[in-house]
Amino acid sequence: MKPFLILQLRPERAVSDNEYEAILAKGGLEAQETIRVCLDHETLPDGLSLSDVAGVIVGGGPGCVSDPPESKDPVEARIEATILGLMPEITAHDIPFMGCCYGIGILGHHLGAPVGQDKYGEPVGPVLCEQTPDAEEDPLLKGLPQRFHALVGHKEAVEALPEGCVSLLSSAPCPFQMIRYGANVYATQFHPEADAEVFDFRIKAYGHKGYFAPHEVESILDACRMADVSVSGEVLRRFVARYRTGSDPAGDSAADQAQFRAEG
Structure with missing residues:
Protein backbone atom coordinates (compact mmCIF):
# COMPACT_ATOMS: atom_id res chain seq x y z
CA MET A 1 0.00 0.00 0.00
CA LYS A 2 1.21 3.47 -0.81
CA PRO A 3 1.76 5.83 2.14
CA PHE A 4 -0.06 9.11 2.70
CA LEU A 5 2.10 12.23 2.57
CA ILE A 6 1.25 14.43 5.56
CA LEU A 7 2.54 18.00 5.32
CA GLN A 8 2.52 20.03 8.52
CA LEU A 9 3.08 23.74 8.92
CA ARG A 10 2.99 24.44 12.64
CA PRO A 11 6.33 25.62 14.08
CA GLU A 12 5.30 24.77 17.65
CA ARG A 13 6.53 21.20 18.01
CA ALA A 14 4.02 20.13 20.66
CA VAL A 15 1.10 21.48 18.61
CA SER A 16 2.44 19.84 15.46
CA ASP A 17 2.79 16.49 17.22
CA ASN A 18 -0.73 16.80 18.59
CA GLU A 19 -2.10 17.56 15.13
CA TYR A 20 -0.27 14.59 13.63
CA GLU A 21 -1.70 12.25 16.26
CA ALA A 22 -5.16 13.68 15.57
CA ILE A 23 -4.80 13.07 11.82
CA LEU A 24 -3.77 9.48 12.51
CA ALA A 25 -6.64 8.92 14.94
CA LYS A 26 -9.42 10.51 12.88
CA GLY A 27 -8.10 9.13 9.61
CA GLY A 28 -7.67 5.61 10.94
CA LEU A 29 -4.00 5.62 10.03
CA GLU A 30 -0.90 4.07 11.55
CA ASP A 46 14.74 13.92 -2.17
CA GLY A 47 13.25 12.05 -5.06
CA LEU A 48 9.70 12.27 -3.75
CA SER A 49 7.16 11.49 -6.47
CA LEU A 50 3.50 12.15 -5.87
CA SER A 51 2.72 9.07 -7.94
CA ASP A 52 4.21 7.04 -5.10
CA VAL A 53 1.78 8.28 -2.43
CA ALA A 54 -1.85 7.36 -1.81
CA GLY A 55 -2.76 10.97 -1.14
CA VAL A 56 -1.61 14.26 0.32
CA ILE A 57 -2.98 15.67 3.58
CA VAL A 58 -2.09 19.26 4.52
CA GLY A 59 -2.59 20.36 8.11
CA GLY A 60 -3.43 23.81 9.37
CA GLY A 61 -1.23 26.56 10.65
CA PRO A 62 -1.02 30.21 11.65
CA GLY A 63 0.00 31.46 8.20
CA CYS A 64 -2.31 33.14 5.68
CA VAL A 65 -1.77 33.06 1.93
CA SER A 66 -3.58 36.41 1.76
CA ASP A 67 -1.04 38.23 3.94
CA PRO A 68 1.03 40.79 2.01
CA PRO A 69 4.29 39.13 0.86
CA GLU A 70 6.43 41.71 2.64
CA SER A 71 4.77 40.94 5.97
CA LYS A 72 5.10 37.17 5.87
CA ASP A 73 7.37 35.38 8.27
CA PRO A 74 10.21 33.83 6.23
CA VAL A 75 9.36 30.34 7.47
CA GLU A 76 5.69 30.75 6.58
CA ALA A 77 6.65 32.13 3.15
CA ARG A 78 8.87 29.11 2.50
CA ILE A 79 6.12 26.69 3.60
CA GLU A 80 3.62 28.42 1.33
CA ALA A 81 5.99 28.27 -1.65
CA THR A 82 6.65 24.57 -1.06
CA ILE A 83 2.97 23.60 -0.99
CA LEU A 84 2.05 25.88 -3.90
CA GLY A 85 4.87 24.20 -5.81
CA LEU A 86 3.03 20.88 -5.52
CA MET A 87 -0.39 22.15 -6.53
CA PRO A 88 0.08 22.23 -10.33
CA GLU A 89 0.84 18.50 -10.37
CA ILE A 90 -1.91 17.72 -7.85
CA THR A 91 -4.61 19.52 -9.81
CA ALA A 92 -3.37 18.53 -13.28
CA HIS A 93 -3.29 14.82 -12.40
CA ASP A 94 -6.19 14.83 -9.91
CA ILE A 95 -3.97 13.43 -7.16
CA PRO A 96 -5.91 12.76 -3.94
CA PHE A 97 -5.53 15.81 -1.72
CA MET A 98 -7.12 16.93 1.53
CA GLY A 99 -6.24 20.47 2.56
CA LEU A 111 -6.77 28.16 -8.92
CA GLY A 112 -6.92 31.95 -9.12
CA ALA A 113 -9.82 32.56 -6.73
CA PRO A 114 -9.79 35.51 -4.34
CA VAL A 115 -8.65 34.61 -0.83
CA GLY A 116 -8.97 37.34 1.78
CA GLN A 117 -9.56 38.34 5.37
CA ASP A 118 -12.44 40.81 4.95
CA LYS A 119 -15.50 38.62 4.40
CA TYR A 120 -15.72 35.10 5.75
CA GLY A 121 -13.38 34.65 8.69
CA GLU A 122 -14.82 32.66 11.61
CA PRO A 123 -14.00 32.82 15.30
CA VAL A 124 -12.59 29.78 17.06
CA GLY A 125 -15.28 27.29 17.96
CA PRO A 126 -17.97 25.03 16.51
CA VAL A 127 -19.97 25.96 13.42
CA LEU A 128 -22.94 24.26 11.79
CA CYS A 129 -22.10 23.02 8.28
CA GLU A 130 -24.75 22.19 5.69
CA GLN A 131 -24.48 20.01 2.61
CA THR A 132 -25.08 21.50 -0.82
CA PRO A 133 -26.89 19.56 -3.58
CA ASP A 134 -23.50 18.60 -5.05
CA LYS A 142 -22.90 10.55 0.92
CA GLY A 143 -25.21 9.25 3.66
CA LEU A 144 -24.00 11.70 6.31
CA PRO A 145 -26.41 14.18 7.94
CA GLN A 146 -27.40 17.23 5.93
CA ARG A 147 -26.15 19.38 8.82
CA PHE A 148 -23.38 18.72 11.30
CA HIS A 149 -20.99 20.63 13.50
CA ALA A 150 -17.29 21.10 12.87
CA LEU A 151 -14.54 23.11 14.55
CA VAL A 152 -13.18 26.22 12.86
CA GLY A 153 -10.99 29.22 13.54
CA HIS A 154 -9.60 31.20 10.63
CA LYS A 155 -8.83 34.74 9.61
CA GLU A 156 -8.87 34.24 5.84
CA ALA A 157 -11.25 32.39 3.53
CA VAL A 158 -11.94 31.72 -0.12
CA GLU A 159 -14.22 34.55 -1.25
CA ALA A 160 -15.51 33.01 -4.50
CA LEU A 161 -15.76 29.43 -5.70
CA PRO A 162 -12.58 28.61 -7.61
CA GLU A 163 -13.01 27.74 -11.28
CA GLY A 164 -13.45 24.00 -11.75
CA CYS A 165 -14.59 23.42 -8.16
CA VAL A 166 -17.89 22.36 -6.67
CA SER A 167 -19.04 23.54 -3.26
CA LEU A 168 -19.92 20.64 -0.94
CA LEU A 169 -20.48 22.24 2.47
CA SER A 170 -21.30 25.74 3.65
CA SER A 171 -21.97 27.52 6.93
CA ALA A 172 -23.87 30.70 7.70
CA PRO A 173 -20.69 32.74 8.29
CA CYS A 174 -18.62 31.10 5.51
CA PRO A 175 -20.08 29.88 2.19
CA PHE A 176 -17.22 27.53 1.35
CA GLN A 177 -16.63 25.04 4.15
CA MET A 178 -15.68 22.20 1.80
CA ILE A 179 -14.90 22.20 -1.91
CA ARG A 180 -13.73 19.65 -4.46
CA TYR A 181 -11.71 20.15 -7.62
CA GLY A 182 -11.96 17.37 -10.17
CA ALA A 183 -12.77 14.03 -8.56
CA ASN A 184 -10.08 13.75 -5.89
CA VAL A 185 -8.81 17.16 -4.76
CA TYR A 186 -10.59 18.29 -1.58
CA ALA A 187 -10.21 21.15 0.85
CA THR A 188 -12.06 22.04 4.03
CA GLN A 189 -12.24 25.31 5.90
CA PHE A 190 -13.00 23.36 9.07
CA HIS A 191 -10.61 20.98 10.83
CA PRO A 192 -11.77 17.39 10.20
CA GLU A 193 -9.00 16.04 12.41
CA ALA A 194 -9.99 18.10 15.44
CA ASP A 195 -12.20 17.49 18.44
CA ALA A 196 -12.61 19.39 21.70
CA GLU A 197 -9.44 17.93 23.21
CA VAL A 198 -7.36 18.91 20.19
CA PHE A 199 -8.81 22.43 20.14
CA ASP A 200 -8.20 22.77 23.87
CA PHE A 201 -4.51 22.15 23.15
CA ARG A 202 -4.41 24.62 20.24
CA ILE A 203 -6.38 27.35 21.98
CA LYS A 204 -3.87 27.40 24.82
CA ALA A 205 -0.95 27.40 22.37
CA TYR A 206 -2.28 30.16 20.09
CA GLY A 207 -3.55 32.60 22.69
CA HIS A 208 -1.16 35.25 21.33
CA LYS A 209 -2.04 34.86 17.63
CA GLY A 210 -5.04 37.20 17.62
CA TYR A 211 -7.76 34.61 17.10
CA PHE A 212 -9.54 35.55 20.34
CA ALA A 213 -9.23 37.72 23.44
CA PRO A 214 -7.84 36.11 26.61
CA HIS A 215 -11.12 36.54 28.47
CA GLU A 216 -12.92 34.47 25.79
CA VAL A 217 -10.89 31.30 26.34
CA GLU A 218 -13.16 29.52 28.80
CA SER A 219 -16.35 30.21 26.88
CA ILE A 220 -14.72 29.00 23.66
CA LEU A 221 -13.52 25.83 25.35
CA ASP A 222 -16.98 25.19 26.77
CA ALA A 223 -18.57 25.58 23.33
CA CYS A 224 -16.07 23.17 21.78
CA ARG A 225 -16.65 20.59 24.50
CA MET A 226 -20.42 20.73 24.04
CA ALA A 227 -20.34 20.29 20.25
CA ASP A 228 -20.60 16.85 18.66
CA VAL A 229 -18.07 16.95 15.82
CA SER A 230 -17.91 13.21 15.15
CA VAL A 231 -19.36 13.60 11.66
CA SER A 232 -16.67 16.05 10.60
CA GLY A 233 -14.06 13.49 11.60
CA GLU A 234 -15.83 10.94 9.41
CA VAL A 235 -14.92 13.10 6.40
CA LEU A 236 -11.22 12.52 7.03
CA ARG A 237 -11.74 8.82 7.75
CA ARG A 238 -13.54 8.41 4.45
CA PHE A 239 -10.82 10.25 2.56
CA VAL A 240 -8.21 7.87 3.92
CA ALA A 241 -10.41 4.81 3.35
CA ARG A 242 -11.15 5.76 -0.24
CA TYR A 243 -7.58 6.30 -1.31
CA ARG A 244 -6.00 3.62 0.83
CA THR A 245 -7.91 0.86 -0.94
CA GLY A 246 -9.69 2.46 -3.86
CA SER A 247 -13.06 1.33 -2.47
CA ASP A 248 -16.16 3.41 -1.83
CA PRO A 249 -15.95 4.43 1.85
CA ALA A 250 -19.59 5.47 1.89
CA GLY A 251 -20.61 1.97 0.92
CA ASP A 252 -18.57 0.26 3.60
CA SER A 253 -20.27 1.73 6.66
CA ALA A 254 -24.04 1.32 6.34
CA ALA A 255 -24.48 1.04 10.08
CA ASP A 256 -22.49 4.20 10.67
CA GLN A 257 -24.56 6.03 8.06
CA ALA A 258 -27.81 4.98 9.72
CA GLN A 259 -26.49 6.17 13.08
CA PHE A 260 -25.39 9.52 11.63
CA ARG A 261 -28.75 10.03 9.92
CA ALA A 262 -30.61 9.19 13.11
CA GLU A 263 -28.48 11.59 15.14
CA GLY A 264 -28.64 14.31 12.50
Whole structure:
Protein backbone atom coordinates (compact mmCIF):
# COMPACT_ATOMS: atom_id res chain seq x y z
CA MET A 1 0.00 0.00 0.00
CA LYS A 2 1.21 3.47 -0.81
CA PRO A 3 1.76 5.83 2.14
CA PHE A 4 -0.06 9.11 2.70
CA LEU A 5 2.10 12.23 2.57
CA ILE A 6 1.25 14.43 5.56
CA LEU A 7 2.54 18.00 5.32
CA GLN A 8 2.52 20.03 8.52
CA LEU A 9 3.08 23.74 8.92
CA ARG A 10 2.99 24.44 12.64
CA PRO A 11 6.33 25.62 14.08
CA GLU A 12 5.30 24.77 17.65
CA ARG A 13 6.53 21.20 18.01
CA ALA A 14 4.02 20.13 20.66
CA VAL A 15 1.10 21.48 18.61
CA SER A 16 2.44 19.84 15.46
CA ASP A 17 2.79 16.49 17.22
CA ASN A 18 -0.73 16.80 18.59
CA GLU A 19 -2.10 17.56 15.13
CA TYR A 20 -0.27 14.59 13.63
CA GLU A 21 -1.70 12.25 16.26
CA ALA A 22 -5.16 13.68 15.57
CA ILE A 23 -4.80 13.07 11.82
CA LEU A 24 -3.77 9.48 12.51
CA ALA A 25 -6.64 8.92 14.94
CA LYS A 26 -9.42 10.51 12.88
CA GLY A 27 -8.10 9.13 9.61
CA GLY A 28 -7.67 5.61 10.94
CA LEU A 29 -4.00 5.62 10.03
CA GLU A 30 -0.90 4.07 11.55
CA ALA A 31 2.31 6.08 11.60
CA GLN A 32 4.03 3.55 9.31
CA GLU A 33 1.38 4.30 6.67
CA THR A 34 2.50 7.91 6.40
CA ILE A 35 5.37 10.09 5.31
CA ARG A 36 5.35 12.99 7.72
CA VAL A 37 7.10 16.21 6.73
CA CYS A 38 7.19 19.18 9.11
CA LEU A 39 7.77 21.96 6.63
CA ASP A 40 8.71 24.52 9.26
CA HIS A 41 12.10 22.80 9.60
CA GLU A 42 12.19 20.07 6.96
CA THR A 43 12.18 19.95 3.16
CA LEU A 44 10.39 17.47 0.96
CA PRO A 45 12.28 14.16 0.71
CA ASP A 46 14.74 13.92 -2.17
CA GLY A 47 13.25 12.05 -5.06
CA LEU A 48 9.70 12.27 -3.75
CA SER A 49 7.16 11.49 -6.47
CA LEU A 50 3.50 12.15 -5.87
CA SER A 51 2.72 9.07 -7.94
CA ASP A 52 4.21 7.04 -5.10
CA VAL A 53 1.78 8.28 -2.43
CA ALA A 54 -1.85 7.36 -1.81
CA GLY A 55 -2.76 10.97 -1.14
CA VAL A 56 -1.61 14.26 0.32
CA ILE A 57 -2.98 15.67 3.58
CA VAL A 58 -2.09 19.26 4.52
CA GLY A 59 -2.59 20.36 8.11
CA GLY A 60 -3.43 23.81 9.37
CA GLY A 61 -1.23 26.56 10.65
CA PRO A 62 -1.02 30.21 11.65
CA GLY A 63 0.00 31.46 8.20
CA CYS A 64 -2.31 33.14 5.68
CA VAL A 65 -1.77 33.06 1.93
CA SER A 66 -3.58 36.41 1.76
CA ASP A 67 -1.04 38.23 3.94
CA PRO A 68 1.03 40.79 2.01
CA PRO A 69 4.29 39.13 0.86
CA GLU A 70 6.43 41.71 2.64
CA SER A 71 4.77 40.94 5.97
CA LYS A 72 5.10 37.17 5.87
CA ASP A 73 7.37 35.38 8.27
CA PRO A 74 10.21 33.83 6.23
CA VAL A 75 9.36 30.34 7.47
CA GLU A 76 5.69 30.75 6.58
CA ALA A 77 6.65 32.13 3.15
CA ARG A 78 8.87 29.11 2.50
CA ILE A 79 6.12 26.69 3.60
CA GLU A 80 3.62 28.42 1.33
CA ALA A 81 5.99 28.27 -1.65
CA THR A 82 6.65 24.57 -1.06
CA ILE A 83 2.97 23.60 -0.99
CA LEU A 84 2.05 25.88 -3.90
CA GLY A 85 4.87 24.20 -5.81
CA LEU A 86 3.03 20.88 -5.52
CA MET A 87 -0.39 22.15 -6.53
CA PRO A 88 0.08 22.23 -10.33
CA GLU A 89 0.84 18.50 -10.37
CA ILE A 90 -1.91 17.72 -7.85
CA THR A 91 -4.61 19.52 -9.81
CA ALA A 92 -3.37 18.53 -13.28
CA HIS A 93 -3.29 14.82 -12.40
CA ASP A 94 -6.19 14.83 -9.91
CA ILE A 95 -3.97 13.43 -7.16
CA PRO A 96 -5.91 12.76 -3.94
CA PHE A 97 -5.53 15.81 -1.72
CA MET A 98 -7.12 16.93 1.53
CA GLY A 99 -6.24 20.47 2.56
CA CYS A 100 -7.43 21.27 6.07
CA CYS A 101 -8.13 24.97 6.81
CA TYR A 102 -4.89 26.45 5.45
CA GLY A 103 -5.24 24.06 2.54
CA ILE A 104 -8.43 25.61 1.20
CA GLY A 105 -6.67 28.95 0.89
CA ILE A 106 -3.78 27.25 -0.90
CA LEU A 107 -6.11 25.49 -3.34
CA GLY A 108 -8.17 28.62 -3.96
CA HIS A 109 -5.08 30.78 -4.47
CA HIS A 110 -3.57 28.23 -6.87
CA LEU A 111 -6.77 28.16 -8.92
CA GLY A 112 -6.92 31.95 -9.12
CA ALA A 113 -9.82 32.56 -6.73
CA PRO A 114 -9.79 35.51 -4.34
CA VAL A 115 -8.65 34.61 -0.83
CA GLY A 116 -8.97 37.34 1.78
CA GLN A 117 -9.56 38.34 5.37
CA ASP A 118 -12.44 40.81 4.95
CA LYS A 119 -15.50 38.62 4.40
CA TYR A 120 -15.72 35.10 5.75
CA GLY A 121 -13.38 34.65 8.69
CA GLU A 122 -14.82 32.66 11.61
CA PRO A 123 -14.00 32.82 15.30
CA VAL A 124 -12.59 29.78 17.06
CA GLY A 125 -15.28 27.29 17.96
CA PRO A 126 -17.97 25.03 16.51
CA VAL A 127 -19.97 25.96 13.42
CA LEU A 128 -22.94 24.26 11.79
CA CYS A 129 -22.10 23.02 8.28
CA GLU A 130 -24.75 22.19 5.69
CA GLN A 131 -24.48 20.01 2.61
CA THR A 132 -25.08 21.50 -0.82
CA PRO A 133 -26.89 19.56 -3.58
CA ASP A 134 -23.50 18.60 -5.05
CA ALA A 135 -22.65 16.78 -1.82
CA GLU A 136 -25.40 14.18 -2.19
CA GLU A 137 -23.33 11.78 -4.28
CA ASP A 138 -19.88 12.75 -3.10
CA PRO A 139 -18.16 9.67 -1.63
CA LEU A 140 -16.88 11.57 1.41
CA LEU A 141 -20.31 12.94 2.34
CA LYS A 142 -22.90 10.55 0.92
CA GLY A 143 -25.21 9.25 3.66
CA LEU A 144 -24.00 11.70 6.31
CA PRO A 145 -26.41 14.18 7.94
CA GLN A 146 -27.40 17.23 5.93
CA ARG A 147 -26.15 19.38 8.82
CA PHE A 148 -23.38 18.72 11.30
CA HIS A 149 -20.99 20.63 13.50
CA ALA A 150 -17.29 21.10 12.87
CA LEU A 151 -14.54 23.11 14.55
CA VAL A 152 -13.18 26.22 12.86
CA GLY A 153 -10.99 29.22 13.54
CA HIS A 154 -9.60 31.20 10.63
CA LYS A 155 -8.83 34.74 9.61
CA GLU A 156 -8.87 34.24 5.84
CA ALA A 157 -11.25 32.39 3.53
CA VAL A 158 -11.94 31.72 -0.12
CA GLU A 159 -14.22 34.55 -1.25
CA ALA A 160 -15.51 33.01 -4.50
CA LEU A 161 -15.76 29.43 -5.70
CA PRO A 162 -12.58 28.61 -7.61
CA GLU A 163 -13.01 27.74 -11.28
CA GLY A 164 -13.45 24.00 -11.75
CA CYS A 165 -14.59 23.42 -8.16
CA VAL A 166 -17.89 22.36 -6.67
CA SER A 167 -19.04 23.54 -3.26
CA LEU A 168 -19.92 20.64 -0.94
CA LEU A 169 -20.48 22.24 2.47
CA SER A 170 -21.30 25.74 3.65
CA SER A 171 -21.97 27.52 6.93
CA ALA A 172 -23.87 30.70 7.70
CA PRO A 173 -20.69 32.74 8.29
CA CYS A 174 -18.62 31.10 5.51
CA PRO A 175 -20.08 29.88 2.19
CA PHE A 176 -17.22 27.53 1.35
CA GLN A 177 -16.63 25.04 4.15
CA MET A 178 -15.68 22.20 1.80
CA ILE A 179 -14.90 22.20 -1.91
CA ARG A 180 -13.73 19.65 -4.46
CA TYR A 181 -11.71 20.15 -7.62
CA GLY A 182 -11.96 17.37 -10.17
CA ALA A 183 -12.77 14.03 -8.56
CA ASN A 184 -10.08 13.75 -5.89
CA VAL A 185 -8.81 17.16 -4.76
CA TYR A 186 -10.59 18.29 -1.58
CA ALA A 187 -10.21 21.15 0.85
CA THR A 188 -12.06 22.04 4.03
CA GLN A 189 -12.24 25.31 5.90
CA PHE A 190 -13.00 23.36 9.07
CA HIS A 191 -10.61 20.98 10.83
CA PRO A 192 -11.77 17.39 10.20
CA GLU A 193 -9.00 16.04 12.41
CA ALA A 194 -9.99 18.10 15.44
CA ASP A 195 -12.20 17.49 18.44
CA ALA A 196 -12.61 19.39 21.70
CA GLU A 197 -9.44 17.93 23.21
CA VAL A 198 -7.36 18.91 20.19
CA PHE A 199 -8.81 22.43 20.14
CA ASP A 200 -8.20 22.77 23.87
CA PHE A 201 -4.51 22.15 23.15
CA ARG A 202 -4.41 24.62 20.24
CA ILE A 203 -6.38 27.35 21.98
CA LYS A 204 -3.87 27.40 24.82
CA ALA A 205 -0.95 27.40 22.37
CA TYR A 206 -2.28 30.16 20.09
CA GLY A 207 -3.55 32.60 22.69
CA HIS A 208 -1.16 35.25 21.33
CA LYS A 209 -2.04 34.86 17.63
CA GLY A 210 -5.04 37.20 17.62
CA TYR A 211 -7.76 34.61 17.10
CA PHE A 212 -9.54 35.55 20.34
CA ALA A 213 -9.23 37.72 23.44
CA PRO A 214 -7.84 36.11 26.61
CA HIS A 215 -11.12 36.54 28.47
CA GLU A 216 -12.92 34.47 25.79
CA VAL A 217 -10.89 31.30 26.34
CA GLU A 218 -13.16 29.52 28.80
CA SER A 219 -16.35 30.21 26.88
CA ILE A 220 -14.72 29.00 23.66
CA LEU A 221 -13.52 25.83 25.35
CA ASP A 222 -16.98 25.19 26.77
CA ALA A 223 -18.57 25.58 23.33
CA CYS A 224 -16.07 23.17 21.78
CA ARG A 225 -16.65 20.59 24.50
CA MET A 226 -20.42 20.73 24.04
CA ALA A 227 -20.34 20.29 20.25
CA ASP A 228 -20.60 16.85 18.66
CA VAL A 229 -18.07 16.95 15.82
CA SER A 230 -17.91 13.21 15.15
CA VAL A 231 -19.36 13.60 11.66
CA SER A 232 -16.67 16.05 10.60
CA GLY A 233 -14.06 13.49 11.60
CA GLU A 234 -15.83 10.94 9.41
CA VAL A 235 -14.92 13.10 6.40
CA LEU A 236 -11.22 12.52 7.03
CA ARG A 237 -11.74 8.82 7.75
CA ARG A 238 -13.54 8.41 4.45
CA PHE A 239 -10.82 10.25 2.56
CA VAL A 240 -8.21 7.87 3.92
CA ALA A 241 -10.41 4.81 3.35
CA ARG A 242 -11.15 5.76 -0.24
CA TYR A 243 -7.58 6.30 -1.31
CA ARG A 244 -6.00 3.62 0.83
CA THR A 245 -7.91 0.86 -0.94
CA GLY A 246 -9.69 2.46 -3.86
CA SER A 247 -13.06 1.33 -2.47
CA ASP A 248 -16.16 3.41 -1.83
CA PRO A 249 -15.95 4.43 1.85
CA ALA A 250 -19.59 5.47 1.89
CA GLY A 251 -20.61 1.97 0.92
CA ASP A 252 -18.57 0.26 3.60
CA SER A 253 -20.27 1.73 6.66
CA ALA A 254 -24.04 1.32 6.34
CA ALA A 255 -24.48 1.04 10.08
CA ASP A 256 -22.49 4.20 10.67
CA GLN A 257 -24.56 6.03 8.06
CA ALA A 258 -27.81 4.98 9.72
CA GLN A 259 -26.49 6.17 13.08
CA PHE A 260 -25.39 9.52 11.63
CA ARG A 261 -28.75 10.03 9.92
CA ALA A 262 -30.61 9.19 13.11
CA GLU A 263 -28.48 11.59 15.14
CA GLY A 264 -28.64 14.31 12.50
